[in-house]
Amino acid sequence: MSSVYEQLGGEPAMAAAVELFYRKVLADDRISHYFEDVDMDRQAAKQKAFLTMVCGGPSHYSGKDMREGHRHLVKRGLNDIHFNAVAEHLQGTLEELGVSADLVRQVMAVAEGARADVLNR
Amino acid sequence: MARVKVESTWYPLEPEESVLDGLLRQGVAVPHSCRAGACQSCMMRGVAGNVPPTAQSGLKDTLKARSYFLACMCKLPEGTGLEVAGAQDLRVPARITAVEQLTADVLRVSLEPEAPLDYRAGQYITLLRADGLARSYSLASLPREKHLELHVRQVPGGTMSGWLAREARPGEQVALQGPAGDCFYVPGASEAPLLLAGTGTGLAPLYGIARDALEQGHTGPLFLFHGAREPGGLYLVETLRELAARHANFHYRPNVLCGGGDGVEEGSIEALVRTILPKRPLGWRAYLCGNVEGVLSLRKKLFLAGFSLKDIHADAFLPSTPPGGPLAGAA
Ligand SMILES: Cc1cc2nc3c(=O)[nH]c(=O)nc-3n(C[C@H](O)[C@H](O)[C@H](O)COP(=O)(O)OP(=O)(O)OC[C@H]3O[C@@H](n4cnc5c(N)ncnc54)[C@H](O)[C@@H]3O)c2cc1C
Ligand code: HEM
Ligand code: FES
Numbered sequence: 018m019s020s021v022y023e024q025l026g027g028e029p030a031m032a033a034a035v036e037l038f039y040r041k042v043l044a045d046d047r048i049s050h051y052f053e054d055v056d057m058d059r060q061a062a063k064q065k066a067f068l069t070m071v072c073g074g075p076s077h078y079s080g081k082d083m084r085e086g087h088r089h090l091v092k093r094g095l096n097d098i099h100f101n102a103v104a105e106h107l108q109g110t111l112e113e114l115g116v117s118a119d120l121v122r123q124v125m126a127v128a129e130g131a132r133a134d135v136l137n138r
Numbered sequence: 139m140a141r142v143k144v145e146s147t148w149y150p151l152e153p154e155e156s157v158l159d160g161l162l163r164q165g166v167a168v169p170h171s172c173r174a175g176a177c178q179s180c181m182m183r184g185v186a187g188n189v190p191p192t193a194q195s196g197l198k199d200t201l202k203a204r205s206y207f208l209a210c211m212c213k214l215p216e217g218t219g220l221e222v223a224g225a226q227d228l229r230v231p232a233r234i235t236a237v238e239q240l241t242a243d244v245l246r247v248s249l250e251p252e253a254p255l256d257y258r259a260g261q262y263i264t265l266l267r268a269d270g271l272a273r274s275y276s277l278a279s280l281p282r283e284k285h286l287e288l289h290v291r292q293v294p295g296g297t298m299s300g301w302l303a304r305e306a307r308p309g310e311q312v313a314l315q316g317p318a319g320d321c322f323y324v325p326g327a328s329e330a331p332l333l334l335a336g337t338g339t340g341l342a343p344l345y346g347i348a349r350d351a352l353e354q355g356h357t358g359p360l361f362l363f364h365g366a367r368e369p370g371g372l373y374l375v376e377t378l379r380e381l382a383a384r385h386a387n388f389h390y391r392p393n394v395l396c397g398g399g400d401g402v403e404e405g406s407i408e409a410l411v412r413t414i415l416p417k418r419p420l421g422w423r424a425y426l427c428g429n430v431e432g433v434l435s436l437r438k439k440l441f442l443a444g445f446s447l448k449d450i451h452a453d454a455f456l457p458s459t460p461p462g463g464p465l466a467g468a469a
Binding site: 039 | 446447
């Protein structure tokens, strides 16, 4: 079966999803401080990497990369509350894009699977 | 250890040290200012070896293809070497033709390049003094005009702005590098609403972009918000009012934090901008220039208000940062 990434429309669809997702994240006081990069384009590129990964697109991050990539955030207090907030916005973004409930569930399961690595547990 | 070669000498770099910082530390003169990849004054060219792509971010494709890169953004992998040369080939000699006072602390500097500069209104250039001091400034002029026009704020203790205010005389020789940046009007969607906003000398590129758009026949509404602390900080007020009188779609909105009145609104530029935005700013384009915090804050607000990132063109006027100093000297 093709990935959610392909079913959504691949790279161009990710570009559209990024803006929706990034806007939700920036507007959420619980987590916005983690994403206040001076360079919004660079931040947007990272969000795209995130979305591509959880939607099963071409991605080369390992669990170890996830640990290392978020370690400095865990030092700044990243915990389950923040993780849940990101997951909530991920789900909201997919629903807004009209992704079927079944596929949304698949993506959320992939995201959930990254929890331990992201939170460095 | 990584190393970098300039004019037949190899210089070692410390771990995580940029090519710019490593060369400056060892006494090699390289023009520089922001040390954050924004002003392009530290441009160099790779002669042999691999230039990391991150060091070319923001450069025009033609420059990338010729191995130009930003020395402040260039970190080399351990064990590699890069041979580099300066960007002399990209510089054009120019002459200062006039320096006028526009407000108590803003100068209009006119320049005449030896060869015509191919630029779009709103882009910026790097101005180099004979001794290599480099600072970037946005162009307020239009390509069809004979002289290049810059608006330079006199920064307390400012090296380049102080020199321009007190010492530079008409006839003075300087050099220009550029143009760079994507803050310019793109023809096409001529009915699109355009939002131009900036404080202080952030007006320079906006003044160019507004006139360029009108001359190219833009028919959509064009809002220009120029902010200052108090009325004495506004400039080109009469010129812009006349432009507004000639173009029904051009809305000039000068504003100040205190002392408004007489056609000058009082309030924060962000609050005033919000009053003209529709619920869904579909098809709008924005140009934001000037003070770093102001530009970044408004950029974020516009994005949250529904602007697409690709429709927001922003030039934050990053100040110079000395090696070893904080990354944002403006804090
Ligand atoms: C893309 C770009 C476009 C620019 N366009 C313009 C323009 O059109 N007009 C214009 O006036 N300037 C513009 N600038 C800023 C300009 O390049 C110089 O930084 C500025 O003129 C100060 O240079 P200076 O040599 O006079 O002062 P410096 O000698 O560099 O600075 C003196 C001291 O003041 C500090 N400082 C300087 N500026 C600020 C600031 N804003 N806030 C807090 N501290 C500061 C420095 O860190 C330093 O400690 C632009 C910058 C960039 C990156
Ligand atoms: C499902 C869980 C998550 C996954 C799969 C994930 C994935 C990723 C990926 C792939 C990157 C790297 C992008 C790149 O550098 O190219 C990244 C970076 C980042 N992530 Fe996550 N992420 C997750 C959860 C979170 C959470 C909960 C937060 C904070 C609330 C967060 C904040 C960040 C930040 C701030 C960066 C950029 C790091 C930096 O700039 O140094 N992530 N993430
Ligand atoms: S871009 Fe390198 S010093 Fe400004």
